[in-house]
């Protein structure tokens with residue numbers, strides 16, 4: 624599933640294609656994308672809107688229009704965009720929507736598993752909707768260890784479950800949670816509230832570094848993640864633990880182990896991520 628580095632990479636590619644352009648013609652071919660709203664009505668509402676900016680909060684892409692409305696896109700498992708400069712997109716059975724822009728180019732949305740969502744919000748609703756679901760941005764310059772500490776305080780849940788909660792840290796999912804915990808040398812099952820100040824500091828730094836490493840390689844391609852020009856991310860080649868069960872830990876040589884935490888496959892080093900707490 625695309626996490627912060629993947630969604631941010633898509634945003635950076637989409638922004639120059641969309642900003643300043645008008646959604647001239649919109650076709651939404653899948654009612655699941657816009658439910659409970661009628662896809663034909665949503666498409667009609669989108670037509671004529673001019674894009675002011677393409678933003679991101681957590682794993683949401685936010686296409687902000689000059690009218691103040693915004694189209695909130697969540698890629699979920701397998702959503703992706705494909706841009707074609709001259710409006711000649713190849714046939715694709717997994718295409719769920721096509722936006723023709725006023726410069727004649729087309730942006731297609733494809734989604735194999737169909738969990739992705741498009742939600743058109745009115746100006747007064749945009750920030751409230753997002754802020755209720757998404758916590759602080761971990762790569763913002765203003766993001767401090769004390770913000771992470773506030774999010775972990777009083778939580779008996781495993782620290783991994785706590786940082787997967789989008790209200791604790793925006794945009795961290797299963798991959799970058801494992802990567803960050805390995806970097807911070809914290810066991811994924813350690814209860815969140817038991818982390819000391821030094822551990823919280825280490826985790827704060829580790830979350831940022833793991834996400835930045837992902838961003839530098841334009842995200843990771845494990846399934847259907849693609850950039851709008853069809854390219855793949857390369858971050859998966861540099862994962863420290865995610866998906867590396869049985870391989871030696873880069874730090875200590877112990878084989879990476881796999882367990883389940885909060886229902887998710889979780890990779891960690893049993894030697895340098897010790898579960899020192901009851």
Ligand SMILES: [Zn+2]
Pocket residue numbers: 872873874875876877892893894895896
């Ligand atoms: Zn190790």
